[in-house]
Amino acid sequence: MSRNIFVEKLNQTFIEDLDIEIVERKGIGHPDSISDGIAESVSEALCKMYMDELGGVLHHNTDEVQITAGESNPVFGGGQIIKPIDILLTGRGVSEYEGHKLPLDYVAIDAAKEFLDKTVINLDVNRDTIVECKIGHGSGDLVDVFKREGAPSSNDTSFGVGYAPFSEVETIVFETETLLNSKAFKKDHPGVGEDIKVMGLREGDKITLTIGCATVSKYLANREEYIACRDVLKDIVADLAVKYTDREIEVFVNTADNDNATDESGYYLTVTGTSAEMGDDGSVGRGNRANGLITPCRPMSMEATSGKNPINHVGKIYNILSNEIANDVAKDVEGVKQINLMILSQIGKPIDQPKAASAGIILEDGYEMGKVSPQVEKIIDNWLENITDITEKVVQGKARTF
Numbered sequence: 114m115s116r117n118i119f120v121e122k123l124n125q126t127f128i129e130d131l132d133i134e135i136v137e138r139k140g141i142g143h144p145d146s147i148s149d150g151i152a153e154s155v156s157e158a159l160c161k162m163y164m165d166e167l168g169g170v171l172h173h174n175t176d177e178v179q180i181t182a183g184e185s186n187p188v189f190g191g192g193q194i195i196k197p198i199d200i201l202l203t204g205r206g207v208s209e210y211e212g213h214k215l216p217l218d219y220v221a222i223d224a225a226k227e228f229l230d231k232t233v234i235n236l237d238v239n240r241d242t243i244v245e246c247k248i249g250h251g252s253g254d255l256v257d258v259f260k261r262e263g264a265p266s267s268n269d270t271s272f273g274v275g276y277a278p279f280s281e282v283e284t285i286v287f288e289t290e291t292l293l294n295s296k297a298f299k300k301d302h303p304g305v306g307e308d309i310k311v312m313g314l315r316e317g318d319k320i321t322l323t324i325g326c327a328t329v330s331k332y333l334a335n336r337e338e339y340i341a342c343r344d345v346l347k348d349i350v351a352d353l354a355v356k357y358t359d360r361e362i363e364v365f366v367n368t369a370d371n372d373n374a375t376d377e378s379g380y381y382l383t384v385t386g387t388s389a390e391m392g393d394d395g396s397v398g399r400g401n402r403a404n405g406l407i408t409p410c411r412p413m414s415m416e417a418t419s420g421k422n423p424i425n426h427v428g429k430i431y432n433i434l435s436n437e438i439a440n441d442v443a444k445d446v447e448g449v450k451q452i453n454l455m456i457l458s459q460i461g462k463p464i465d466q467p468k469a470a471s472a473g474i475i476l477e478d479g480y481e482m483g484k485v486s487p488q489v490e491k492i493i494d495n496w497l498e499n500i501t502d503i504t505e506k507v508v509q510g511k512a513r514t515f
Contacts, residue, residue, distance in 0.1 A: 116466060118493050120486040123473030127451055128280045128410065134315040136286045137407040141294050142233055142307025142327065142387040144395025148178040149515035150232060151200065151225045152397045152420025155248075158224035159206055160423065160508045162215060170508070171210060172253030175221065176420030177203040180395035183241070187330035187382040187391075189339070194241045198389050200225060201245050204420065208250040218246040233307050234299060235329050236385040264465040264500055265425035267458040273431025274412045275404065275454045277443035281358040282320050286313040287405055288357065289322065289350050304332035304342045306386025308393075319361045322350060326367060330382045339380050343367055401515040403432040412453050418514040423507035427458040430503050431467075433512050437503070438496050442472070446488045448480030454493075465500045 128134065139146045155175040163170045184196035202225060208217040222244050229238045236242070279287065289311045292298055299305065306327035314321045326346060333339045347364045354362045371379030383390055398417025401407055414432055421429035435454045442452045452474050459468040470493050476485060496502075506512040 116494055116497050117469050118490050119469060119471045120482075120489045120493075121471070121473060122482055123451065123453055123475045125453075125473070125475070127475050131315075131410060132317060134280060134282055134313075134410050135408075136280075136283050136313040136410075138286050138290045138311045138405060139400040139407070140290045140307060140309035140311070143310060143400060144180045144182065144308075144387065144389040144393045145397075145400035146395075146515060147229070147232065147387065147389060148180050148395040148397045149400060149417075149419035150228050151202070152176050152178045152204075152417075153514050154224045154228040155202060155221045156420050156422065157508065157510050158220050159217065162217075162220050163207075164508070166213065166215060167210060170422070170424055171207040172251075172424075173204070173206040173248075173422050174420065174426065175202065175204040175206065175248060176397050176417045178225075178395075178397045178420065179203070180389055182388070182392045182394050183390050184392075185384045185390040187384045188377050189330060189336065189382070190334045192330045192382070192384040194237075194384055194390055197240070198242045199245070200229075200242055201247060203247045203249070205249045205251050207253045210253075217248060217250065221246050221248055233385055233387050235306070235331075236387065236390075241385065241390070264463040266461050267427045267464050268425045268460065269427055270458060270460045270468075271416060271428045271431070272414060272455055272457040273403075273416070273427065273433070273435045274414045274456075275432070275435030275437070275439040276411050277436070277439035277452055279406075280315075281360065282313040282315045283406055283408065284357050285320065285322065285354045286311045289324070289353060292349075292353055293326070293346070302342070302345070304328050304338070305346065306383055308383070308387040308389070315360070319363070320354065320358060321363045321365070322354065323365045323368060324350065325369075325381070327381055327383045327386050327388055329386045330377070330384055333382070336375070336380070339382070340372070343370070403514055404436045405513055405515065412455065423504045423512075425464060427464055429507070429514070430464060430500065431456045431458060433507070433514065434496060434500065434503050436513075438472075438493055441492050441496070442489050445492065446485060448477045448485050449474055449489070450477045451475040452489070465497045467497070470497065
């Protein structure tokens with residue numbers, strides 16, 4: 114059975130040879146990332162409820178989360194939340210199936226609060242947030258995707274994209290935020306909040322990292338402790354970066370600070386560790402793509418991956434799938450220097466039968482497309498044949514969506 118797989122030479126400059134490369138990651142405490150995380154957590158919770166109660170997953174999409182920032186008054190050594198953060202859950206779900214009533218709203222609100230509680234360490238979820246559920250209640254078919262014959266039908270004409278491997282600056286940006294938001298790092302550096310944005314710029318062989326990092330005011334007693342925390346961050350990031358590149362590295366942290374200020378007004382202080390407490394709103398799909406990065410020098414989809422149902426929403430499935438395929442090709446096929454992958458669905462058609470699955474390849478010197486292409490096609494075909502593995506990974510919370 115033909116799956117419309119196309120493998121061709123990629124007529125582009127290899128990413129590491131570009132004069133300019135820009136890469137961004139919004140950390141897990143950024144309002145947009147919080148929105149993504151809540152949306153995905155709600156979807157996972159609904160999947161579990163449907164599976165536990167009915168043995169299959171009912172149609173839902175929870176990719177419409179809106180955060181309206183609160184107000185706060187951070188001061189060195191303390192501070193308080195003045196106005197709570199408003200979090201609105203919208204989208205569609207099923208609260209009743211064949212007379213069986215389901216607590217959709219309560220499950221969604223609990224999932225959102227649980228995500229917030231485990232993600233933003235210094236946020237008092239019950240006091241400092243208001244979570245409201247306005248998910249529309251509708252009807253839907255019960256789908257046991259793990260037992261059904263054949264793949265589900267695509268719910269949309271849409272596409273997903275992926276690429277591999279990460280460039281040096283992409284790796285550095287990703288690993289920087291991962292380190293700074295790790296539980297071990299927070300234990301040693303409690304003054305570092307979760308709202309961390311890492312922007313990477315490579316100009317030829319120089320990499321500049323600009324980091325915006327919310328700090329937690331109660332752990333920083335004065336201006337001197339704040340500046341010391343900022344300097345430590347700079348050194349830690351510089352030490353991390355040299356593990357991934359021989360290029361020149363320059364690191365900046367909180368460049369909007371005013372070191373001439375004698376009070377809190379000149380510094381990036383927060384009470385909780387996220388700017389959602391003090392003026393920054395958030396929405397699903399406005400931040401990281403499915404591979405965890407924002408990469409204007411690479412192919413990207415504008416689709417919001419988080420919160421979409423994992424059964425037949427190709428806007429979710431194909432973006433995750435494309436990255437899985439690209440990573441496997443880069444890892445397993447000798448001679449592949451870079452792969453860009455695009456997978457296009459057609460509404461109503463089985464999701465394992467895309468309208469097109471197109472791979473563009475840059476090869477290492479000495480390799481030929483005629484020998485590499487069949488290996489790449491085989492990996493793509495195998496993933497499409499087993500596409501419900503993506504659904505299972507998503508339901509189990511093992512798939513990255515932002």
